[in-house]
Amino acid sequence: IVQHLDAAFARVWTSNEANAVLELRASAGMYRHLDGGHARVPLGQFKIGRIAARRTPHLTNNVPNDPEISDREWARREGMVSFAGHPLLVEGRVVGVMAMFARHPLTDTTLATLASVADQIALGVVREASQLRVQMALAEARTARAQLDGVFMQLPAAVCCLDGPDHVFALANSAYLRLIGRGHEVIGKS
Secondary structure (H helix, E strand, O other): OHHHHOOOEEEEEEEEOOOOEEEEEEEEEOOOOOOOOOOEEEOOOHHHHHHHHHOOOEEEOOHHHOOOOOOHHHHHHHOOOEEEEEEEEEOOEEEEEEEEEEOOOOOHHHHHHHHHHHHHHHHHHHHHHHHHHHHHHHHHHHHHHHHHHHHHHHOOOOOEEEEOOOOEEEEEOHHHHHHHOOOHHHOOOO
16 A cells, blocks of 8 residues: 555554454554554544444545544644545454555545455455464364373373274374384374
8 A cells, every 4th residue: 555555654453352442463654663552442432443433434635634633733744635544344344444644635546446455455354363263273273182192191091093084093002002012103004
């Protein structure tokens, strides 16, 4: 957005539904930091929080006189002319907000492009969150499996675990190996 639309800066917040806040995840242009006063915006507060709460874009080519802009003196000082903020919506659910400031007016074509970009970012946010949930579930499953394997390995009873239709040895504790009279060479064999 900064590079292709000549924005002064652009930011993306994602929704933390549990805490009812928007968390700043990306920032480019004249402000690149992810901390500060707008790092966590409560839903309904500031223009960013109101965009999420209302589920409607806020677009203006008159930033210095826009009542939604909380620090109009900053806007005048920095020469900000336009603002475009879009809720990131997926199936009616707010997953975040995308916003930008520019030092020039935004055309109708630019605004239409931003709406399309917002839709794509929203899908990316959902996809990333889904992938993160899958990774976390896999990590939890691996941890649980390792703990269970540890318990099996310590049991005084003979225990083995077989995987798949070919019944491949995945685990055999020392009691099992003594019972069958073989060493660790059974692991990986059917």
